[in-house]
Amino acid sequence: MSEANDKVNVQIDGEWHQFPKGTRMIEACRLAGKEIPHYCYHPKLSSPGNCRMCLVEMGMPPRPRPGEDPPKPDKDGHLPIQWIPRPAISCANTIAEGMGIRTDSQLTNECRHGVMEFLLINHPLDCPICDQAGECRLQEFSVEFGTGGSRFREKKVKKPKNVDIGPRIRLDDERCIMCSRCIRFCQEVADDDVLGFTDRGSHTVLGVHPGKELSNNYGLNTVDICPVGALTSNDFRFQMRVWFLKETNSICTSCGRGCNIIAGAREDKLYRLTPRDNNEVNSSWMCDYGRLNFHFLTSEARLTDPMILEHRAHRIARWSEAVGRAAEKLKEFDASKIAIIASGRMTNEELFMARRLGETLGIEKIAIVPRSGEADDYLVSADKNPNTRGARLILGKKVDKQLKEIAAGVKKGTITALIALDENLLKCGFEEDTLKKLDLLISSHILANPTASLSHVVFPSTATVAEKRGTMINRTGRLQRLNQAIDPPGQAMDLWEILRDLAQALGGSNGVYLLEDVFKLMAGTIKEFEGLSLGKIGDQGLPLLKPKESIPLLERERERIEKGIIVG
Amino acid sequence: MNVPKEIEAEIDERITHYPVSKRSAALPVLHSLQEHFGYVTEEAVEWVAAKLDLEPINILELVTFYPGFRQSAPGKYHIRVCRTLSCAMEGSYELMEKLCQEAKIDRSEVSHHHPIAVSEDGKFSIEFAECLASCGTGPVCLVNDDFHEAVEPAKADKLLKQYD
Numbered sequence: 265m266s267e268a269n270d271k272v273n274v275q276i277d278g279e280w281h282q283f284p285k286g287t288r289m290i291e292a293c294r295l296a297g298k299e300i301p302h303y304c305y306h307p308k309l310s311s312p313g314n315c316r317m318c319l320v321e322m323g324m325p326p327r328p329r330p331g332e333d334p335p336k337p338d339k340d341g342h343l344p345i346q347w348i349p350r351p352a353i354s355c356a357n358t359i360a361e362g363m364g365i366r367t368d369s370q371l372t373n374e375c376r377h378g379v380m381e382f383l384l385i386n387h388p389l390d391c392p393i394c395d396q397a398g399e400c401r402l403q404e405f406s407v408e409f410g411t412g413g414s415r416f417r418e419k420k421v422k423k424p425k426n427v428d429i430g431p432r433i434r435l436d437d438e439r440c441i442m443c444s445r446c447i448r449f450c451q452e453v454a455d456d457d458v459l460g461f462t463d464r465g466s467h468t469v470l471g472v473h474p475g476k477e478l479s480n481n482y483g484l485n486t487v488d489i490c491p492v493g494a495l496t497s498n499d500f501r502f503q504m505r506v507w508f509l510k511e512t513n514s515i516c517t518s519c520g521r522g523c524n525i526i527a528g529a530r531e532d533k534l535y536r537l538t539p540r541d542n543n544e545v546n547s548s549w550m551c552d553y554g555r556l557n558f559h560f561l562t563s564e565a566r567l568t569d570p571m572i573l574e575h576r577a578h579r580i581a582r583w584s585e586a587v588g589r590a591a592e593k594l595k596e597f598d599a600s601k602i603a604i605i606a607s608g609r610m611t612n613e614e615l616f617m618a619r620r621l622g623e624t625l626g627i628e629k630i631a632i633v634p635r636s637g638e639a640d641d642y643l644v645s646a647d648k649n650p651n652t653r654g655a656r657l658i659l660g661k662k663v664d665k666q667l668k669e670i671a672a673g674v675k676k677g678t679i680t681a682l683i684a685l686d687e688n689l690l691k692c693g694f695e696e697d698t699l700k701k702l703d704l705l706i707s708s709h710i711l712a713n714p715t716a717s718l719s720h721v722v723f724p725s726t727a728t729v730a731e732k733r734g735t736m737i738n739r740t741g742r743l744q745r746l747n748q749a750i751d752p753p754g755q756a757m758d759l760w761e762i763l764r765d766l767a768q769a770l771g772g773s774n775g776v777y778l779l780e781d782v783f784k785l786m787a788g789t790i791k792e793f794e795g796l797s798l799g800k801i802g803d804q805g806l807p808l809l810k811p812k813e814s815i816p817l818l819e820r821e822r823e824r825i826e827k828g829i830i831v832g
Numbered sequence: 833m834n835v836p837k838e839i840e841a842e843i844d845e846r847i848t849h850y851p852v853s854k855r856s857a858a859l860p861v862l863h864s865l866q867e868h869f870g871y872v873t874e875e876a877v878e879w880v881a882a883k884l885d886l887e888p889i890n891i892l893e894l895v896t897f898y899p900g901f902r903q904s905a906p907g908k909y910h911i912r913v914c915r916t917l918s919c920a921m922e923g924s925y926e927l928m929e930k931l932c933q934e935a936k937i938d939r940s941e942v943s944h945h946h947p948i949a950v951s952e953d954g955k956f957s958i959e960f961a962e963c964l965a966s967c968g969t970g971p972v973c974l975v976n977d978d979f980h981e982a983v984e985p986a987k988a989d990k991l992l993k994q995y996d
Binding site: 457458459460461462463464465467472473474476 | 874886887888889890892893896897944945
């Protein structure tokens with residue numbers, strides 16, 4: 265079929281456009297720059313068409329009656345449009361050849377006003393205390409299509425409030441506008457059909473079945489897709505007004521999936537992580553575990569200053585002093601006696617700087633700590649390190665095996681100096697007694713831990729969540745960017761900075777000052793990164809490696825797109 | 833929940849009427865259970881869900897939607913008084929009041945979510961129903977499956993006596 269045959273001519277607000285066959289009317293309008301207000305429609309879910317907010321005026325070329333002349337096309341070949349007196353929902357209908365859509369006509373506007381008036385009849389006027397205020401579709405469309413006052417003089421229907429429907433989610437039924445997005449998400453994406461409407465009619469109530477709860481690991485996505493403040497996150501509610509949040513595009517680092525996220529922060533405090541659309545990684549979703557795995561950033565155990573062990577006690581040191589001490593000590597060792605334990609939680613740039621440090625000193629033993637756990641059949645990967653692929657690419661495939669060899673070497677006494685980067689050695693095969701035998705232990709950590717207690721020099725490092733810039737490669741081989749949303753506490757620094765300073769103290773200036781410099785060096789050294797820059801990676805990442813690994817949730821979503829159930 | 837063998841057999845037979853999707857059998861199955869037990873308990877909802885490979889919320893949605901399904905125990909005789917327009921104009925509200933008086937039923941606790949009131953002795957229960965399809969002969973009511981037309985409120989006691 266030629267390309268022209270796959271396209272359909274549609275007139276939107278007087279202008280003719282071409283869209284692929286099968287495009288939903290609402291999507292065609294969006295592509296034409298006419299956003300249609302909607303509540304129940306979500307491109308990743310089925311379209312029941314129950315909110316009626318996306319009603320538009322629609323028309324088709326007239327069909328001639330028997331004996332009547334067929335309509336004549338205009339000079340551009342378009343047939344005239346006979347407008348249908350009743351509106352149509354644009355979310356569940358697909359475009360057809362010669363169709364006309366009016367998104368701003370009197371009929372369309374009257375429909376929107378009418379739907380808004382009905383929705384607001386029973387909706388409480390509690391925006392000032394509602395957590396959704398500022399990102400509420402009902403609030404936004406009230407401004408655009410609502411009237412200033414209400415004609416409703418009767419009593420509002422009372423419904424359950426502050427309902428505990430699961431460990432992480434709270435429900436306010438009076439705010440619910442019955443769009444059913446959360447129900448469809450639980451049925452279609454999370455396969456945990458616990459939500460439903462009971463008492464349908466004027467008292468429709470959203471709820472979980474008695475004795476059940478919405479506790480699946482993807483539940484908090486319902487809070488994101490709830491267009492109003494009916495579902496709120498226990499973790500985020502009442503913590504911060506959303507319009508104060510500075511939003512930074514980044515990725516989740518709780519497992520190898522690398523879900524795209526938006527980090528919401530204010531004044532160097534992170535308040536929430538929400539999923540960001542990426543159809544090659546996480547669609548529009550993320551797991552609750554990853555979403556909430558950032559509270560350690562403000563832990564009491566957070567390290568904020570470099571420390572030096574002196575007379576069996578740690579004392580706070582200036583940054584330059586700690587770097588100087590570490591370098592001075594390292595020089596005392598033969599390279600064969602030194603090993604580096606890096607981490608699969610480090611960014612590519614940090615791993616590259618670890619590799620450079622190894623090369624500067626001639627260290628051959630370098631390992632990462634594997635972290636494997638359970639994968640689910642959705643997004644969560646069995647690899648709990650966010651950057652195992654990057655570590656293998658930059659440090660070589662041997663990094664997986666070397667950990668055991670290094671641990672054995674330390675035990676035997678053939679390795680006498682260790683550099684541990686963001687890993688607690690006591691949790692990965694090293695014993696306290698053997699670590700005590702080391703002549704030199706330099707480590708970096710985000711939180712205080714037993715390895716830090718045993719170290720001669722300790723550097724405070726930054727967390728991958730929201731505190732640093734860099735890149736990582738996820739399980740499916742996609743190179744993605746992390747961006748910094750907040751400043752780290754105290755003197756904590758990114759590992760690439762710590763390693764840069766250490767390399768400088770050991771071997772003099774190496775021309776690395778910025779993260780961009782590191783990436784440039786890396787792009788010049790490792791062929792997979794050739795020709796790339798941080799800017800080129802963009803917010804959606806780039807496919808870099810092609811491992812044979814698929815994402816179960818995306819596979820199923822693609823099937824549903826194929827069948828036309830969802831838009832995608 | 834103890835579903836007698838013959839009821840379960842009847843239910844299993846009803847399910848066979850819907851070869852494409854067992855889900856479609858939900859209403860007939862619920863009717864079978866309500867006919868036997870008098871109302872649909874929480875346990876029954878779960879039993880039906882398990883029977884049809886569904887989640888209990890799918891069944892609860894149905895039970896709470898259709899006024900024909902009761903979620904609390906009715907009396908021995910369950911009265912449904914029509915309150916739709918024609919019957920209301922012919923005096924169905926007075927009929928309701930009279931029936932309650934005669935059968936000693938207290939409707940003060942009745943609400944949208946609890947529409948049924950039961951007499952102290954458990955013999956009668958009552959609720960309002962929407963149109964029972966006899967608008968020309970209002971007010972009408974159903975006592976269990978018996979249909980009564982043009983019931984004068986004053987003769988409410990006579991109606992109840994038939995069920996002594």
